[in-house]
Amino acid sequence: MAGKRSVIPFGPQHPVLPEPIHIDLVVEDEKVIEAVPSIGFVHRGLESLVTKKDFNDMVYVAERICGICSYGHGYGYVDAIEHIMNIQLPDRCDHIRTILFELSRMHSHILWMGLMADAFGFESLFMETWKIREKVLDMLEAATGGRVIFSILKIGGLRHDVSDEMLKGFLPVLESIEESIRNCENTFLNDTAVMSRLKGIGYLSAEEAARLGCTGPFLRASGVAFDNRLRGYAAYGKIDFDVITSGEGDSYGRCKVRIGEIYQSVSIIRQCIETMPEGEVSVPVKGFPNGEYMTVIEQPRGEACYYVHASGKKFIERMRVRTPTFANVPGLVKTLAGCDLADVPILVVAVDPCISCTER
Amino acid sequence: MRVSKSPWLLHYDGSSCNGCDIEVLASTAPRFDVERFGIINTGNPKHADILLCTGGVNSQNKDVIRQIYDQMPDPKVVLACGICACDGGIFKDCYNILGGTDKVIPVDVYVPGCAVRPEALIDGVVKALEILDEKERAFKKEGKRSLTSSEYKALLEEKAGESETKEDTDASES
């Protein structure tokens, strides 16, 4: 006999969620019939700040769209302005930007591994992954001065150079990170208990994922090879890498893709360090931007777009950001419908939601 | 046995950019490890003694923060983590930011930084433990409770009435 329907509120303050999102779960017995998200807890109205802050200072605000993918947001904004102003960046700058981008992708994915471990109740694995993450943060801190918000980007290049010795010094650290990730990977992908929580949970087929407009590892886990880095912005055009996909389409596949991307990031950073060109890291910038441009980049969570419209004044007219999590919410709602109540935290975390980006 | 020997910590992300949140989480992870002080990260307000608030207050989450605060048992302390939670920070001029955490609930310790560094955070928590001790003493001896969020609101309104110049205390908010 089917039970009565009831509504269980999930969030905004919930133990597994580091961020506030509210989902009304309509359940019948233990099965979730429908999930209705409601958002707005982190909305700040950040895009409107462009009319109050100088376009150079907006880099700082753009970085603070989200503290986890802060580097990418800064990059997207700076890149849009640089295209409008027709600035040619030195090769060295592009390479260092790529290295930092990949380091921040690593830190984001490792952070996600920890949250995932926490979601399926494996506390010590959470601790272990966050311990590894500290090594990545150490590198970022050495290179930029900040642990999560870096402020090294400026329009026309980088605020300061990162020395070759320091970059060389990263190589052994990367190796040790790779090794520790390999240990964790074993637990994530081969442990029976973990597998029973992940395998077959939240299946999304390739067609469906594409139709719902999903992006990033969420899409790639369904077997669609789509990665904006292939467009070759920054130094990605000169680097050799493959898009990582998995055909599973469930939470296990999402784990696999993200772990694969950590190794991929390590390899990209290695290649960048090996081929690091000499030279300056910034060019002087004069005047104000005039025109419009849309930058599309691959953030750790997927495709992010930055639109800037400027009219030759100190303040730009409009900035618009479209973030990956926003694109992934329809996919999330789809996977939630029909799942067990106990799997809700896993499914939510498997998308790697970043509410702060989405709501800005 | 004093509460401060093993206080439980609750974290609420106001409208932060996540920068401070992950630093709060990082301070519970092995490198910084606030568990040294007997602190456990909990998700339940009714178990919590310390509330860590990150990010500014906006019109959507102000009632959530009030509710969480009111659900916590006495004695309790509130930490504002990051410059956003202290006074709005870089987002101060945004249309949907009312200000820091102290616009809706009383804050005991302000920890600045953007993002707040785990070291600073731990320092703040240790300060908060002293305050927690004091509050506990007062609570046990005289039954003194922390202000509820509605009492705090009334207090703010009173203050705003006293000094007309301080209009920005946001007392008019419903």
Ligand code: SF4
């Ligand atoms: S203080 Fe800075 S890092 Fe922290 S939430 Fe605010 S903007 Fe983000």
